[in-house]
Amino acid sequence: MRAALYLRISKDRTGEAEGVERHGEDGRALIDVKGWTLVETYTDNDTSATTGRRRPGFEALMAAVERRDIDVIVCWNTDRLYRSPADRLRVVEACRQHSVSIAPVRGPGIDMATPNGRMVAGMLGEMAWAEVEVKSDRQRRANRQAAEKGKPWMTGPRPFGYERTGGTLVEHPTEGELVRQAFTLITSGASLNSVTRMLNGAGARTTLGNEWRHNNVRVMLLNPLYAGLRAYAEMPPLGSKQSARSRPPVESRKLVPGTWEALITEDVWRASVAVLRDPGRLTNVGNFSAVRHLGSNLFRCGRCGDLTDGQRSGEPVMGVNYTNPRKDGQQGHRIYKCKRCHMSRRADPVDAFVRGVIAARLDRSDAADLVDAGKADGADLVSLRREAGELRARLDVLADALADGDMTRDQFARANRKALDRLTEVEARLTEGGGSHVLAGLAGPGAGQRWLTLDDMPLQRSALDALVEVVLHPVKAGRPRRGEEIDPATVEFRWRG
Structure with a gap:
């Protein structure tokens, strides 16, 4: 008879596949005793049979059964071959149609071509599934009890910023400060890409040893663990079509004060969640100028800005546009254009002038006083x-x-x-x-230069908006004076605070 050997274990903590190796030795010994011919060995190492995830070895085995390439399946026990009722039904039906038997190393042989054999397979499968459900109930109850007591998860990869010591979490000597910097950046208006660049630039790696990407930075910044909170929500029942990912967002789950030291306050974490859940962060499609230019939708029009909305339609803010292409085919000049009265200004000289003024303001000795303005005590x-x-x-x-x-x-x-x-x-x-004040990371000597060299336009714009409202007035007729790119009187700075 042609035999196929199927090997699977759910957990391989060492990654050395010693479990499937032991099962393989016993399976091949049974094949030798029976005098069968080993056609193929199919392996799913470190793979659960209860989660519903695809098992490549199992799928290849089923394909071999459908092709009638084998006569008997050898496995350690039937629960290594199937656990869930859906997989069991699939195996039973395929083996019945193609007269394939099952020969467990530990357990009676099952002739799937006979009613009694299929009955035995069903009974063994129900017993295995009941064992899984009982174990799952115990684990769920233990997890809920640990959550209610505020105990941290102690399985899986450790959270970045912490070390696991003595059954709890303690701050990592270098990663903890990086976590605080990441939350400060995101709550002060920086983008996820900026936080990602900061972490990678500091030489930090995830706890799996990979470079940071914006998606795992986002997961970190949404995690209440860093605020000393344990989040808990029941997993979907076994066999349910509901995905574990469909559970409520982490901030909507039950939150319990944890037994470990927080790296940030709950207020900072909630501010981070508010920033990252803001739908406006996901609507930057077709409006790239909103983040590419310093004053787009931020600078205001001085000609019509004080008029009531009933006098002219539209908002008195300056959008970005371009003049007609030049004769040599190159793109026209970038301009700021009022959305209400259509007054326009050349953008490059305006931006250069505004940048110089803002940098000078940040370099003043009293700039640090702006950081705490408007904050709750x-x-x-x-x-x-x-x-x-x-x-x-x-x-x-x-x-x-x-x-x-x-x-x-x-x-x-x-x-x-x-x-x-x-x-x-x-x-x-x-x-x-x-929320961290947008100017918190700029305070101190050299603040102006740090603002000028920011490679994050949203953060640069947020800092500008926290300092001042810029109003552009129409230019006078004629050319600017020699050596003068812009008339300072046409750019008004309304300082805040």
Whole structure:
């Protein structure tokens, strides 16, 4: 008889495939004893049979059965071949149609061509699936208990910024500060690409040893673990078509204070979530000028900016446009053009002048005073955090009261809506207080030069907007004076604070 050997183990922590090697030795010994011919060996090392993920070795084995290339499947036990009811049904039906038997090393042989053989296969499969479900229930209950006690995950790759020591997390000597810098950048208006460049430029690598990419930077900046919070949500039931990725976003899950030291405050984390979840970050399609040019949709028109909206349609802000192509075929000059009255200004000289003025302002000794302008003080944030915690607890009490029948649905709806509205307001104020001031990373000697050399246009624009409102006025008729690129009187700076 032609035999195929199928080998699988769910976990291979060392990566040395010693488990499948042992099973392979026993399987080949059984084939020799039976006097069968080994046609092919199919292997799925470190692969679960319960998650629904594709098993390449299993798929190749099923293809061989369909081609009638084999007469018997040899495996360590039937639960190595199939676990889920769907896989079991597939194996049983394929083996029945093509008269292929199953010969486990540990267990009775199964002739799938007979009703009794298929019955035995079904019974063994149900027992294996029941074992999986019982084990899953135990793990889920243990995970929920650990989450409720605020214990960190201690399996899988360690989180960047922490080391695992003594059953808890402690700050990594170099990575912890990089995590704080990353949150400061993103909450002060920097892009994910800037944070990614910062991490890679510092020589940091993910805990799997890879270079940082914007997608795993995003995952890190959304993780409440860095605020000392443990997030928990139940996994979908086994066999469910619901994907684990379809669970609620991490900020909407149950959050419990953790037992480890936080690297940032909860306010900073919530500010980071607000920035990254902002739909406006995903709408930069077809409007690339919004992030490529210093004053696009930021500079205001001085000719019509003070008029009421009823006098002219459109916003009194300057968009970016280009003059007609030159005779030599090259692109025309870049201009700022008012969206309301269509007054225009050459963009390059305006940008150069504005950059010089802003750099000089940042180099002044009092520039550091701008960093804390408009920020909530520590006492405000403490009271807001306390109120947010009380509101979340109130929502849980209301849900329990409805479930126990202590209040009607109308009563619950009114009380729940009132608490949710107030929680939304409080969390918005916490988010605002947790955001890093856009000028925080620029304060100190050389701030002007640091701003000029920023390679992140959104961050550069945010810093400018935090300092001043720039208003462009129409230029006088005629050419500028010799050696003068721009008339300073036509660019007004309305300083904030």
